[in-house]
Amino acid sequence: MSESTGSLPNPSEYEWSFEQHGGVGVWFMQGWRGFADEDLDAVSTHYRERGSRADIEATLAVFGDDTNLPRETxxxxxxxxxxxxxxxxxxxxGFVSEGTTAMAVKSKMDIxxxxxxxxxxxxxxxxxAQG
Incomplete structure (x- = not known):
């Protein structure tokens, strides 16, 4: 189930998508290559604004197999x-990936x-996330 409204970036215009599973917002970054670019800025804005709504209690970012995270990213x-x-x-x-991407991102977070x-x-x- 996708959602985009007014001021939120529309996921269909970028290399990521959004779904909601109960109170969990899930951002899928499969097509994203890991650079600080327009896609990353858009998903960051979407995450911030959509994730702060009352119906989201937890968030997950899912990274695809091709995601590469250079130092600047x-x-x-x-x-x-x-x-x-x-x-x-x-x-x-939470962060999800089959390889080490999720662990690498988690290790940098301070929330x-x-x-x-x-x-x-x-x-x-x-x-x-639902527990």
Whole structure:
């Protein structure tokens, strides 16, 4: 189930998508290559604004197999996504990937008052986020 409204970036225009599973917002970044570019700015804005709504209690970012995180992207994410996670005021922030991407992103996050976790499986991540 996708959602885009007025001021939110429309996921269909970028290399990422959004779904909601109960109170969990899930951002799929499969097509994203990991650079601090227009796609990353758009998903960051969408995450911040959509994740802060009352119907989202936890968030997950799912990275595709092709995601590559050069140092400048990791630095951007550490700063911007930590701020975004704090802004949303959610209880749990998770990252999902089959490889080490989720663990690498998790290790850079600093979000006070939120549990942060990485997963290799989306179902396990959604279960954790809903628990």
């Amino acid at each position: 990791q630095e951007y994410m550490a700063e911007a996504w930590s701020e975004n996670g704090e802004y949303t005021d959610v209880d749990k922030v 006070p008052d939120a549990d942060i976790e990485s997963f290799g499986d989306l179902d396990a991540a959604v279960e954790w």
